[in-house]
Amino acid sequence: MSDETEQDVARRLARGDGGLDPAGQVAAVNARTGAGLTLLGKAAHGDSGGALFVRWPDGRPGVLTRSPASLERVRQTADVLAALRADGLPVPRHDLIVELGGGVVAIVQERLPGRPAARLDAAAIDAMVEINERFAGLLAGRADVPVPELGIREECWDPRAVALLREHGPRARRMLDRIREVGVSAPLRIDGDDVLHPGLTLGNVLYEACRVTGVVDWNWGVERGDRRFALVRIYIDLYWSLVYPGAVEPSAWERLDTVVETLIEPDLLRAYWAAVTLGQLSYWSLEGRSEAVDLFLRLGESRLTP
Numbered sequence: 650m651s652d653e654t655e656q657d658v659a660r661r662l663a664r665g666d667g668g669l670d671p672a673g674q675v676a677a678v679n680a681r682t683g684a685g686l687t688l689l690g691k692a693a694h695g696d697s698g699g700a701l702f703v704r705w706p707d708g709r710p711g712v713l714t715r716s717p718a719s720l721e722r723v724r725q726t727a728d729v730l731a732a733l734r735a736d737g738l739p740v741p742r743h744d745l746i747v748e749l750g751g752g753v754v755a756i757v758q759e760r761l762p763g764r765p766a767a768r769l770d771a772a773a774i775d776a777m778v779e780i781n782e783r784f785a786g787l788l789a790g791r792a793d794v795p796v797p798e799l800g801i802r803e804e805c806w807d808p809r810a811v812a813l814l815r816e817h818g819p820r821a822r823r824m825l826d827r828i829r830e831v832g833v834s835a836p837l838r839i840d841g842d843d844v845l846h847p848g849l850t851l852g853n854v855l856y857e858a859c860r861v862t863g864v865v866d867w868n869w870g871v872e873r874g875d876r877r878f879a880l881v882r883i884y885i886d887l888y889w890s891l892v893y894p895g896a897v898e899p900s901a902w903e904r905l906d907t908v909v910e911t912l913i914e915p916d917l918l919r920a921y922w923a924a925v926t927l928g929q930l931s932y933w934s935l936e937g938r939s940e941a942v943d944l945f946l947r948l949g950e951s952r953l954t955p
Contacts, residue, residue, distance in 0.1 A: 671701050675713060678755050681747050686713065686757065700866075703757065710760040711744060715753050716868040720746070723754045726871045729794060733844065738783060739855075739863045761863030763855030769886065771900035777854055777883065778908055780861045784844035784876045794873040797839050801832035801923045810931035817934065817942055824930070824949045828923045831953065835920035843876035851886040851896070877913050880905070881921045885929060888948050892940075922952045 675688045685706040692700035692712065701713040716723050727743035734740055745757035766773040788794050798805060814821040839845065846853070847869035855863035883905055890897035909918060926949035933941035 671699075674699075674701060674715070674755070675703060677749055678713065678745070678747055678757065681749070682745060684745060684757065686711070702760065705744075711757045712741070712760045712865075714756050714758065714866070714868055715749070716756060716870070717752060718754065718868065718870040720748050720754050722870040723756060725794065726867050727756075729788070729791070729844070729871045730867065733787065736787070739780070739861060740867070741863065741865055756868070758865075761855055761865060763857040763862035765852050765854060766856050768896055768898055769851050769890075769901045770898040771904040772859060773851075773854075773856070774883070774901050774904040774908065776856065776859070776861050777849065778880065780854070780864060781846070781849060781876050781879055784846070786842050787844050788873040789842040791842075791873060794871060796841075796874050797845070797872050799832075799836055799839055799920060799924050801828050801835055801920065801927055802837070803829050803832065806927070807931050807935075810934045813934040814930055814942070817939065820946050820950075821930065821942065824926070824946055824953070827949070827953045827955075828927050831919055831923040834916070835923070836917075839872075839874035839878045839921075839924075841875035842873060845872040845874040845876055846879045847872065849879035849882055851883075877909070878921050878924075880909055880912070881918070881925050884925065884948060888944055891947075892944060919952065922949070926953065 671691055672688055675686050678684055679686055686703040687706075689702040689704055689710075692702055699715060703711045703713050705711055718726070723743075723746050727746060730740045730743060734742060739761060741761055742759040743756055744759065745755075747755050749755050800806075811825065814825060846864060846867070848866060849864070853864065853866040854861060855865065887897055887902055887905065913921065926945060929945035929948065930942055933945065
C-alpha cells in the first residue's frame with residue numbers, strides 16, 4: 650500500500666469511517682474467522698481504529714480495532730508486544746489478526762483494566778513519562794522493526810498538504826519556511842533502540858488508582874527509535890485543551906515543559922517539535938479543518954519562532 654493510500658485509510662479510520670457500522674465490523678471478523686465475537690459497545694477512548702468492546706464465546710472481554718498498517722506490520726507489532734508483556738509492561742496481547750480487505754487489518758486484542766485519566770495533571774504526566782522510560786533500549790537487536798523518518802526535510806513533505814497550507818495564509822507559509830530551516834540540520838530519522846509508541850496521547854494510557862494499567866492503540870504499528878519523541882506528541886492533547894477546556898490542568902503544561910527540556914537536547918527538541926507541528930498541520934489541512942490548522946500553528950510558533 651502506498652504512503653498516500655495508507656494515510657487516506659488512516660484518516661478514514663480516525664474519523665470512524667470504515668464502511669461498516671460496529672455490528673457490521675464484528676460480523677465481518679466473525680465471517681472471516683468463525684471467532685463468534687459478540688459486540689458489547691463502542692470504546693470512548695483510543696485515538697485511532699474505532700475501538701469496539703467485544704466478548705469471546707468463552708466470556709473473555711476483548712477490543713476490536715482496525716489498522717491501516719500492513720498485515721506483516723501488524724503481526725510484527727503483536728510479536729513485539731508479546732515480548733513487552735513478558736517483561737511486565739502493561740500492553741495488550743493480540744489474540745486475533747485478520748485482513749479485511751481495502752487496506753484494513755482487524756485486530757482483536759486483550760481488554761486491559763483501567764480508563765484514561767479524566768483530567769491531565771502533573772501526576773498523570775509523571776506516570777506517562779515513567780511508563781515511556783520503561784521502553785528504553787528494549788528493541789536493541791531488533792533491526793527488523795522499522796525506524797521512522799522524522800519527515801521535516803522538504804523532500805519528505807506531502808505535496809497535497811503543502812499546497813493547502815500555502816493557501817491557508819501567511820502564518821502557515823512562514824511556518825513551512827521555518828520547518829524547512831530546522832530540517833536542514835535535523836536528523837533524517839528518529840533514531841534509537843527504544844520502543845516508540847505511535848501515539849502516546851491522553852486517550853491511549855489507562856489508569857487505575859493513579860497507576861498506569863495499560864498503554865493501548867498500537868494500530869499504526871510499533872516502531873524502533875527515540876522514546877522521547879513520544880513525549881513531544883503529548884502536546885497535541887494539551888493544545889486541543891485550548892479549544893475544549895477542562896481536561897488539562899496548568900500543572901500538566903508546566904511538568905511536560907520541564908520534562909522535555911530536561912530530557913531532550915535543544916536542537917533535537919526543536920526538530921521533534923517541527924515534526925509534530927508539520928504532522929498536525931498536514932493532517933488537518935487535508936481534512937479541511939482550518940481552525941485546527943490555526944491551533945497547531947500556535948503549537949509550532951511556541952518553540953519554532955526565532
